[in-house]
Amino acid sequence: MVSVTVLSFLLTLLFIFWRPFDMNEAVPATIGAVLVLACGSISLQDLGKIAETISGAAITIIATIVMAIVLESFGFFTWMAQLLAEKSKGSGIRLFWNVNLLCFFMTLFFNNDGSILITTPILILLLKHFRLKNHEKIPYLLSGALIATASSAPIGVSNIVNLIALKIVHMDLYMHTAMMFVPATLGLTFLVLLLFLYFRKTLPRRLPQVTFDLSQPVSHPLKPIQDSPIKNKNGFMYKILLFVLCVRLSLFAASYVGLPVEVMAVLGSLVLLVWRWVYLKINPLDMLKKTPWHILIFAFSMYVIIYGLHNIGLTEALVGVLMPFVSEHHLYASLLMGGTLSVLSNLFNNHPALMVGTLTLTNMNLDPLTLKVAYLANVIGSDIGSLLLPIGTLATLMWMHLLKKGNVKLSWKHYFKVTIVVIPPTLVFTLICLYYWVHWLF
Numbered sequence: 001m002v003s004v005t006v007l008s009f010l011l012t013l014l015f016i017f018w019r020p021f022d023m024n025e026a027v028p029a030t031i032g033a034v035l036v037l038a039c040g041s042i043s044l045q046d047l048g049k050i051a052e053t054i055s056g057a058a059i060t061i062i063a064t065i066v067m068a069i070v071l072e073s074f075g076f077f078t079w080m081a082q083l084l085a086e087k088s089k090g091s092g093i094r095l096f097w098n099v100n101l102l103c104f105f106m107t108l109f110f111n112n113d114g115s116i117l118i119t120t121p122i123l124i125l126l127l128k129h130f131r132l133k134n135h136e137k138i139p140y141l142l143s144g145a146l147i148a149t150a151s152s153a154p155i156g157v158s159n160i161v162n163l164i165a166l167k168i169v170h171m172d173l174y175m176h177t178a179m180m181f182v183p184a185t186l187g188l189t190f191l192v193l194l195l196f197l198y199f200r201k202t203l204p205r206r207l208p209q210v211t212f213d214l215s216q217p218v219s220h221p222l223k224p225i226q227d228s229p230i231k232n233k234n235g236f237m238y239k240i241l242l243f244v245l246c247v248r249l250s251l252f253a254a255s256y257v258g259l260p261v262e263v264m265a266v267l268g269s270l271v272l273l274v275w276r277w278v279y280l281k282i283n284p285l286d287m288l289k290k291t292p293w294h295i296l297i298f299a300f301s302m303y304v305i306i307y308g309l310h311n312i313g314l315t316e317a318l319v320g321v322l323m324p325f326v327s328e329h330h331l332y333a334s335l336l337m338g339g340t341l342s343v344l345s346n347l348f349n350n351h352p353a354l355m356v357g358t359l360t361l362t363n364m365n366l367d368p369l370t371l372k373v374a375y376l377a378n379v380i381g382s383d384i385g386s387l388l389l390p391i392g393t394l395a396t397l398m399w400m401h402l403l404k405k406g407n408v409k410l411s412w413k414h415y416f417k418v419t420i421v422v423i424p425p426t427l428v429f430t431l432i433c434l435y436y437w438v439h440w441l442f
Contacts, residue, residue: 004039005308008032012305013348017391025394026294029301041308050303056262057163058296060251061111063265064157067247068114069290070272071240073280079237081122085129092204096140099123100192103144107151109244111158112383115148116395116402124406130207134409139199141408142418145399146387147192153184153383153430157251157261160299161351162379165358169375173255180376183437187384187430194422243272306355315360323364330373331435337361338377338431342385350386350393354378373438377431385427388419 012032016025036042042050071077084102088095106115123144127137152159156166156176166176247268254264273284309315322340326333337357344353357378361371386392390400390412403410 001039001041002312005036005041005305005312008035008039009305009309009352012302013352016349016394017397024294026298026301029298029305033301033304036305036308041311042304046307046311047304050300050307053167054164054299054303056260057160057167058299059262060157060163060265061160061295062291062293063262063269064110065114065295066269066287066291067244067272068110068118069287070269070276071244072118073276073282074237074240075233076237076240077118077122079233081126085126088207090207092136092207093200095207096143096196096199096203097192099140099144100147100195103148104151104188107148107158108155109248111160112149112152112393112395113398115151116145116399119144119148120399120402121406124402124408132204132207135202136204137408138410138414139195139202141403142410142415143192143195143199145396146195146419146422147188149387149393149395149399150188150191150384150426153187153380154181155252156180156379157248159383160295161354161382163261164299164303165354165375165379168355168358168362169371171372171375172258173261174252175372176376177252179372179438179441180379180434183430183433184380184383186433187380187426190429191384191422191426194426195418198418198421243275244268247271302351303355306352306359309356310359315356315363318356318360319363322360326361326364326374327366327370330370330439331432333370333374334377334431334435335428336377337374338381338385338427338434341378341381342388342427345382345386346389346392349391350382353386354382357382369438369442373434376434376438380427380430380434384430385423388416388423390415 009032012028015023015028019025037047080102084095084098088098103115103119106119110118120141123141124137127140152162154177156162156173162176166173247264250264250268251261254261273287276282277284322336325336341350341353341357344356347353358375361374361378364371364374366374387396390396400410400415
């Protein structure tokens with residue numbers, strides 16, 4: 001039973017990273033989960049518990065992705081890219097800061113995977129229009145990807161695995177944000193400053209004056225609708241942006257008063273679907289085909305595998321090693337758990353790593369405040385420390401694939417040359433900020 005469970009886990013990760021024949025990640029995860037169930041590492045009762053744990057998080061993320069698809073139907077993201085180019089006013093340095101702001105807000109408004117999916121093809125198009133060479137494109141694309149992925153740390157709702165972990169430790173979204181937003185945002189600011197210092201000599205000072213025509217068909221995974229009948233596009237897009245912001249705020253309000261967060265996310269996506277139906281005459285039923293339902297299967301299957309590892313004693317072994325240090329001091333808890341999750345994420349990907357780390361914490365019998373500090377350190381390690389290698393997150397793996405499709409050359413070696421300089425200091429800085437911020441709050 002033990003050997004089959006471990007082998008299923010390792011083979012699942014291998015096929016997720018390798019993705020032969022462009023295989024969807026839900027396929028190996030499902031096969032691995034079936035093997036774990038068949039060998040007896042988990043029971044049918046465990047399956048019910050797992051479904052209850054992941055259902056709310058998965059529905060919230062699916063609703064968020066539906067909102068992103070609807071907004072792309074309106075041409076929202078290509079409009080935003082045009083705005084970004086205009087605000088840069090021909091300055092390559094100003095474009096760098098605008099790109100990172102765009103990626104930060106896309107993750108806050110949607111999620112890290114959606115942010116990568118939305119922004120990368122549009123950034124490739126923008127940089128192509130500016131006629132930049134390959135090495136001049138890398139600072140914008142790499143910094144944008146790192147910021148987009150790391151920006152899921154400040155608020156738990158921007159990453160499905162963060163939401164699942166919140167459920168496990170019985171922590172609401174409001175408390176997560178109150179304790180995490182400030183230290184994580186300071187960490188992101190520190191990261192983008194390091195990236196700017198690293199790339200400052202590569203960034204072009206002046207961009208060529210070119211005419212942008214982003215109304216032309218764009219090779220984009222969300223397949224935007226062209227020839228929109230919307231008049232006064234700027235005014236309309238600002239209304240859309242305000243609505244999305246209100247939906248995002250409603251998630252925290254719901255968490256604060258004890259309402260299910262997924263209910264507000266679904267209501268927001270339904271309103272946008274009706275809005276699109278009125279303006280573009282597109283039947284909402286098209287979402288049945290466009291929505292990536294495999295995310296539900298992937299999240300459930302991965303948690304089944306991790307729960308199997310938990311049942312055969314993996315988390316018990318980790319508890320024995322980590323608990324004496326974690327329970328001794330909050331700073332030790334922050335640095336040790338954040339560092340451990342960073343290592344596990346870069347070895348096994350952050351999805352299973354954060355699940356393992358969170359299950360480990362629940363078996364340490366920690367006091368409530370220490371549990372929260374250690375959990376938030378887990379999230380920082382999973383969302384920021386995982387960026388050291390491209391395999392650390394599914395978002396960075398997807399980003400590398402999008403670069404290849406866009407004929408942008410970036411090797412893993414080149415990626416690591418940048419991240420080894422900027423990620424470890426950012427991780428340590430953010431974990432220390434977390435410790436001091438929590439102690440200031442409490």
